Amino acid sequence: MKKQPTPKMTEADYLTQRIEDQIKWYSSKSRWNQKRYKAIKIGIIVISVLIPFLTGLIDENGFWLKVAVGIGGVMIAAGESILSLQKYQENWMEYRKASETLKRERLLFLTQSGPYRQGARLQLLVERIEDFTENENKAWLEYVKTENSDLKD
DSSP states (O other): OOOOOOOOOOHHHIIIIIIIHHHHHHHHHHHHHHHHHHHHHHHHHHHHHHHHHHHHHOOTTOHHHHHHHHHHHHHHHHHHHHHHHHOHHHHHHHHHHHHHHHHHHHHHHHTTOGGGSSSSHHHHHHHHHHHHHHHHHHHHHHHHHHHHHHHHO
């Protein structure tokens, strides 16, 4: 049986199948985390502004206003706890940074700038992108290990 030659990935294939896909993924995750962060933070701000207003309306018979103020305080604490636990803002920034790093590498490559001025340009691009991706994966695994060990304590 004749051995089939291994197909090589072209420059266009790598740019679209690897880099563009990664940029889309990171951008999507960044937007998702940004939306969650802003939605919760806006809710916290609105409730925080309402509490002093409602407190001013409480008189001796303001049982339901007292309940509303109490619930508002609990919601603020819960919202801040969720933000702290889920790290939406940090994730938003990290994903955005990763997306922008990949976009920068792609731009340098396409314009033959920086390290891509000459030589084995595609191989250098692949090495740099795969190193970046590997470092991102290692950082994520370390984060997961740390978070899991924090939960066990």
